[in-house]
Amino acid sequence: MPRRMERPMPHRETVTKAEFARREGTNPKQVRRAIQQGLPVTRDGRIPFAKASAWWRANHRTRIDSPAPNGKIGRAIELYSVSRARKMQRDSRRAKADAERAELELAVRRSELVEVNAVVQRVFEIHRMVRDRILAIPDRLAAQLAAEPDQARVRLALDAELRLALEALSGEIAPGSEGNGETEEIAAH
Numbered sequence: 001m002p003r004r005m006e007r008p009m010p011h012r013e014t015v016t017k018a019e020f021a022r023r024e025g026t027n028p029k030q031v032r033r034a035i036q037q038g039l040p041v042t043r044d045g046r047i048p049f050a051k052a053s054a055w056w057r058a059n060h061r062t063r064i065d066s067p068a069p070n071g072k073i074g075r076a077i078e079l080y081s082v083s084r085a086r087k088m089q090r091d092s093r094r095a096k097a098d099a100e101r102a103e104l105e106l107a108v109r110r111s112e113l114v115e116v117n118a119v120v121q122r123v124f125e126i127h128r129m130v131r132d133r134i135l136a137i138p139d140r141l142a143a144q145l146a147a148e149p150d151q152a153r154v155r156l157a158l159d160a161e162l163r164l165a166l167e168a169l170s171g172e173i174a175p176g177s178e179g180n181g182e183t184e185e186i187a188a189h
Contacts, residue, residue: 014046023049024056034060126173133165 017035021028035041037059040051107113141161148154 013049014042015049016046020047020049020052024053026060030060126169129169129172133169134162137161137165 015023017028017031021031024031031039031047034056039047039055039059041047104113108115137158141157145154145157148157
C-alpha cells in the first residue's frame with residue numbers, strides 16, 4: 001500500500017522569512033525586524049504562518065501604499081491615493097482661484113480697481129482734450145494779438161487764455177467727472 005504524504009496542518013504550516021514577507025506584502029528586512037520585536041519563529045528559523053500572521057496583524061502597522069502579495073492591490077491603492085491627492089490639489093487650487101476672483105470682483109465693485117482698457121481710453125481722451133484746447137488758443141487770439149503793439153499785454157492775454165483752457169480741462173478731467181460740457185461754456189467766455 002502506498003504511503004500517504006502528510007501535509008502540514010494549516011495552523012502548523014511553517015514558512016521561510018521570504019515566503020512570509022511575500023504573503024504579508026512586505027519585504028524580508030521588515031520580517032527580520034519583526035522577529036527582533038517578537039514575531040514567533042521556530043528553533044530552525046522558520047516562521048509558523050498562522051501564529052506569525054496573527055501577530056503581524058496585531059503588532060505591525062500596515063501602510064496604505066505598501067504592496068500587496070501580488071502587487072496589484074497595492075498598486076491600485078497607490079494609484080487611488082495618488083489620484084485622490086491630485087484631486088485634492090486641483091480642488092485646493094480651484095478654491096484659491098475662486099477666492100482670488102471673488103476678492104478682485106469685490107475690489108472692482110468698491111472702485112478700488114479699474115480695468116486697464118478703461119484707464120487707457122480715459123488717458124487717451126484727456127490727452128486729446130489737452131491737445132485740442134492748446135491748439136485752439138492761436139485761432140482765438142490771433143486777431144487780438146496781431147493788433148497789440150505792447151508785448152506785456154500780449155503776454156498777459158496768452159497767460160489768461162492758457163490758464164482758462166487749463167482750468168477748464170482740470171474740471172473735465174477731475175476724478176469722477178466725465179466731461180459734462182460746462183467747461184465749454186467757461187472757455188467760450
